[in-house]
Amino acid sequence: NAGVTQTPKFRVLKTGQSMTLLCAQDMNHEYMYWYRQDPGMGLRLIHYSVGEGTTAKGEVPDGYNVSRLKKQNFLLGLESAAPSQTSVYFCASSYSMGHIDSGANVLTFGAGSRLTVL
């Protein structure tokens, strides 16, 4: 049981380049999230999805786009990378509000993707 898998684990980009981070979960979770983690700032929500075909903005969405074409996958795109987007990116997933375990707030995280923009 893999849980939440992120690819790639590391990437170096030049300013202006584009890339996509892929997140896959095998737990049949409804909700999926993308966070970024920067020193001294904790985890900040970029975008999230409450189901296949739906996405919504989080706390720091500028410069990023997302898509959830399949329930198990959540893609994070950078169209024109900037040095300010150098960070560690975490994908997470959870059950929905109606789940019997009431686990909508209990997130399962991926291992992270370290992105450096030069």
Next chain:
Amino acid sequence: EDKVVQSPLSLVVHEGDTVTLNCSYEVTNFRSLLWYKQEKKAPTFLFMLTSSGIEKKSGRLSSILDKKELFSILNITATQTGDSAVYLCAGARGAQKLVFGQGTRLTINP
């Protein structure tokens, strides 16, 4: 603006000591308080607290929530080197809105 503040930001203790980590929160429509442990990579879930005054325990770790004073503590007794990690606290307002604190970096020296 919602915020979660953890203290201390960094703590170094000796193996066997007991530590208390603090988390204060100001979260609109607060639903629950969560604690995560982050070692090298993915944060892993420790506790979710929704009611005041009810302690949750897991082995040497315990946590409690005070909804009147808007804070939570995480206690670790008889610390071991494997407890070294960053401990994250998050306030939840609804299902999709977790507001994380900066984390407390705990180092346990043998």
